[in-house]
Amino acid sequence: MAAPCVSCAGALSFRLFLLGRVSLARRQGLWQTAAASLQTAPGSQILRLIYTTVVTTKKNVPASRCETYTEDFIKKQIEEFNIGKRHLANMMGEDPETFTQEDIDRAIVYLFPSGLFEKRARPIMKHPEQIFPKQRAIQWGEDGRPFHFLFYTGKQSYYSLMHEVYGKLLQIEKHQNQLRAKGLLPEKTETKDLIGSRWLIKEELEEMLVEKLSDQDYVRFIQLLEKLLTLQCDPAEEKFVQKFRRSVAIQSKKQLIEPVQYDEQGRAFSTSEGRRKSAKAEAVVYEHGSGRITVNGADYLLYFPITQDREQLMFPFHFLDRLGKHDVTCTVSGGGRSAQAGAIRLAMAKALCSFITEDEVEWMRQAGLLTPDPRVRERKKPGQEGARRKFTWKKR
Amino acid sequence: MAAPALKALRGKSGWAPGVLRAVCPLLGQTQVRWSRYGPEFRDPLIDKEHYRKPVAELTEEEKYDQELKKTQLIKAAPATKTSSVFADPVISKFTNMMMKGGNKVLARSLMNQTLEYVKRKQFEKYHAASGEEQATIERNPYTIFHQALKNCEPVIGLVPILRGGHFYQVPVPLADRRRRFLAMKWMITECRKNKHRRTLMPEKLSHELLQAFHNQGPVIKRKHDMHKMAEANRALAHYRWW
Numbered sequence: 001m002a003a004p005c006v007s008c009a010g011a012l013s014f015r016l017f018l019l020g021r022v023s024l025a026r027r028q029g030l031w032q033t034a035a036a037s038l039q040t041a042p043g044s045q046i047l048r049l050i051y052t053t054v055v056t057t058k059k060n061v062p063a064s065r066c067e068t069y070t071e072d073f074i075k076k077q078i079e080e081f082n083i084g085k086r087h088l089a090n091m092m093g094e095d096p097e098t099f100t101q102e103d104i105d106r107a108i109v110y111l112f113p114s115g116l117f118e119k120r121a122r123p124i125m126k127h128p129e130q131i132f133p134k135q136r137a138i139q140w141g142e143d144g145r146p147f148h149f150l151f152y153t154g155k156q157s158y159y160s161l162m163h164e165v166y167g168k169l170l171q172i173e174k175h176q177n178q179l180r181a182k183g184l185l186p187e188k189t190e191t192k193d194l195i196g197s198r199w200l201i202k203e204e205l206e207e208m209l210v211e212k213l214s215d216q217d218y219v220r221f222i223q224l225l226e227k228l229l230t231l232q233c234d235p236a237e238e239k240f241v242q243k244f245r246r247s248v249a250i251q252s253k254k255q256l257i258e259p260v261q262y263d264e265q266g267r268a269f270s271t272s273e274g275r276r277k278s279a280k281a282e283a284v285v286y287e288h289g290s291g292r293i294t295v296n297g298a299d300y301l302l303y304f305p306i307t308q309d310r311e312q313l314m315f316p317f318h319f320l321d322r323l324g325k326h327d328v329t330c331t332v333s334g335g336g337r338s339a340q341a342g343a344i345r346l347a348m349a350k351a352l353c354s355f356i357t358e359d360e361v362e363w364m365r366q367a368g369l370l371t372p373d374p375r376v377r378e379r380k381k382p383g384q385e386g387a388r389r390k391f392t393w394k395k396r
Numbered sequence: 397m398a399a400p401a402l403k404a405l406r407g408k409s410g411w412a413p414g415v416l417r418a419v420c421p422l423l424g425q426t427q428v429r430w431s432r433y434g435p436e437f438r439d440p441l442i443d444k445e446h447y448r449k450p451v452a453e454l455t456e457e458e459k460y461d462q463e464l465k466k467t468q469l470i471k472a473a474p475a476t477k478t479s480s481v482f483a484d485p486v487i488s489k490f491t492n493m494m495m496k497g498g499n500k501v502l503a504r505s506l507m508n509q510t511l512e513y514v515k516r517k518q519f520e521k522y523h524a525a526s527g528e529e530q531a532t533i534e535r536n537p538y539t540i541f542h543q544a545l546k547n548c549e550p551v552i553g554l555v556p557i558l559r560g561g562h563f564y565q566v567p568v569p570l571a572d573r574r575r576r577f578l579a580m581k582w583m584i585t586e587c588r589k590n591k592h593r594r595t596l597m598p599e600k601l602s603h604e605l606l607q608a609f610h611n612q613g614p615v616i617k618r619k620h621d622m623h624k625m626a627e628a629n630r631a632l633a634h635y636r637w638w
Contacts, residue, residue, distance in 0.1 A: 363447040368440025368473030374432040
C-alpha cells in the first residue's frame with residue numbers, strides 16, 4: 001500500500017500549482033527542488049529558492065511571459081491532470097468517474113491544509129485550461145502567408161466577428177424587406193426579457209477572442225448586437241446573440257428568510273442577528289403584539305434616550321405599516337449608541353422577513369434595510385495624523 | 397478616449413433605456429475616493445408611496461427600472477434617514493451644517509429648540525393680533541423655515557477667475573444645490589458671528605429665520621449685496637467660459 005501511495009503523492013506534487021502568473025517550468029523546478037531539498041539540503045538553499053519566487057511574482061508588474069505553450073504541451077498537461085484526478089479520487093476513497101472540481105478542491109484543502117491568508121497563494125489543482133492563459137496558434141503558414149484574410153488589421157478575431165454580425169444584420173433586414181413588400185411581416189411580438197441577463201463586459205470579450213480590445217471597439221460591438229436585438233430574429237440568431245450575454249442573479253432571492261418558530265405559549269416568533277461597526281444584536285420579533293420593544297431587559301425608551309436611535313428602531317415597522325403590531329425582545333452588545341441602534345434595526349428587519357410577503361421583502365431590500373452596513377472605522381496611517389488628516393505642511 | 401465614445405452614443409436613439417449605463421457604468425467618471433461598498437452598489441430609495449403604487453399605473457420606463465432594480469445590490473440606509481413623516485431632508489442638512497465636532501445630539505436639540513421658539517413667537521403674535529391679521533400669520537415652523545431659506549437663496553454668484561495675474565470676481569449662474577448651500581451657510585455664519593455673547597443659538601436663529609421670512613434682516617441684505625456686486629461686475633461676464 002505504501003508504494004502506490006508514494007507514487008500518487010509524487011504525481012500529485014508534480015501536478016499541484018500555486019495560482020499566479022509564474023511560468024510552469026520555473027514552478028515545476030521550484031516544487032521538485034523544494035521537495036528534494038527538504039530532505040537533504042541545508043536551510044539556506046530553500047531560502048534562496050523562495051527569494052527567487054518572490055522576485056518573479058511582484059505585484060502590479062504584468063507577467064512578461066515570452067514563453068508560449070505548445071499544443072502538445074497543453075495536451076500532455078490535460079492528460080496528467082486527468083490521471084492525477086483519478087489518483088486523488090482513489091486516495092480519498094471516492095469514485096473516480098464522478099469526481100467533480102468541488103471534490104478536488106475539498107480534497108486538496110484536506111490533504112494540504114494551508115493557513116495562508118492570501119487565497120491565491122494556497123495550493124490548488126485545476127484544469128490546465130484555467131491555469132494556462134489561452135494562446136493563439138501561429139497565424140501564418142510555412143510560406144509566411146497568414147491564414148485569416150483580416151490578419152493585417154491586427155485584431156482579426158474582433159473584426160471577423162463584427163463582419164459576421166453585420167452580415168447577419170443585413171441578411172435579416174433583407175429578409176424583412178422582402179416580407180414587408182409581400183405584406184407578410186408579422187406584428188411586433190412581445191419584447192424579450194433583457195433584465196435577467198447582461199452583456200459581456202470588455203474583459204470577458206477579450207478573454208473570448210484572445211485579443212486586446214479598446215473601449216471604443218467594445219462599445220461598437222455592443223451597439224451592433226443591440227441593433228440586432230431590436231430587429232426580430234429567428235431562434236438561430238437569438239442563440240447566437242445569447243452567446244454574448246451572461247445571466248444576472250435576482251438579488252432578493254439571495255435573502256435568507258428565517259423560519260418561524262413557536263414558543264411554549266404557542267406564540268409565533270422569529271429570531272435574527274444584526275451587526276453594525278462592532279455592535280452585535282439579536283432580535284426576537286413576535287408576530288402578534290402591541291409594539292413593545294425590550295432591549296437588554298430595559299424598555300427602549302430608557303435604553304435609547306436619543307430620538308434618532310428610536311427612529312431607527314421604528315423604521316422597519318413604519319416602512320411596512322406595522323407599527324403597533326409586533327413585540328420585540330432584543331439583546332445587544334458592543335459598539336456605541338448609534339451602532340447598537342443600527343444593529344438592532346438590521347436584526348429586526350431580517351426577523352420581520354418571516355412574516356411578510358416576498359414583494360415587501362424586496363421593498364425593504366430596496367430601501368436599504370436588509371443590507372449590513374460595511375462601513376467601519378478607517379485605520380490611521382503612518383505619516384499622517386489620522387485616517388485622512390495629514391500633518392500640518394511646513395515649508396521648512 | 398472613453399468620453400468621446402460616450403458622447404457619440406448618447407445621441408443615438410433606439411437603445412433600450414438604461415443600456416448605456418448598464419454597458420459602461422464608469423464611462424466618463426474617474427474614481428478618486430474609495431468606499432467600503434463596491435462600485436455596483438446603488439443608493440437606497442426610502443419612499444413608502446413609491447413602492448405602494450399599483451402595477452397598472454406604472455409607465456414602461458418605470459416597469460423596466462423596477463425590474464432592473466431587482467438585480468442590483470443596494471447600500472444600507474444611513475442612520476439619519478427614516479420613512480417617518482417628520483423627517484425633512486432640508487432640516488437634516490441644516491442640522492448637519494450646524495453640527496460641530498460630530499455632536500449631532502446637540503445640533504438636533506438646537507434645531508428643535510429653534511423651531512419651538514419660532515412657533516412660540518408666531519403664536520404670541522397670533523394671539524395679540526386682530527381677526528384679519530390672524531389669517532395672514534403663518535404658524536407652521538417648517539413652512540417658515542423653508543420659505544426663509546428660499547428667500548435667502550442668491551440667484552447669481554461671483555467666482556474668482558485668474559486672468560493676466562489678477563483675480564476678477566466674475567458673475568456666474570449658480571446651480572440649485574449651490575444656492576441652497578449658500579443660503580444655509582450664510583444663515584449659520586450670521587447667527588454665530590453677530591450675536592451677543594449671552595444670547596443662545598436657538599433664540600438668535602429663530603429671530604433671523606423670522607426676519608428672512610419677511611424678506612428683512614442681515615442675511616437678505618447679504619444676498620442683495622451679492623446681487624449688486626454681480627450687477628456691478630457685469631462687464632466681466634465674458635470671462636466665463638462654461
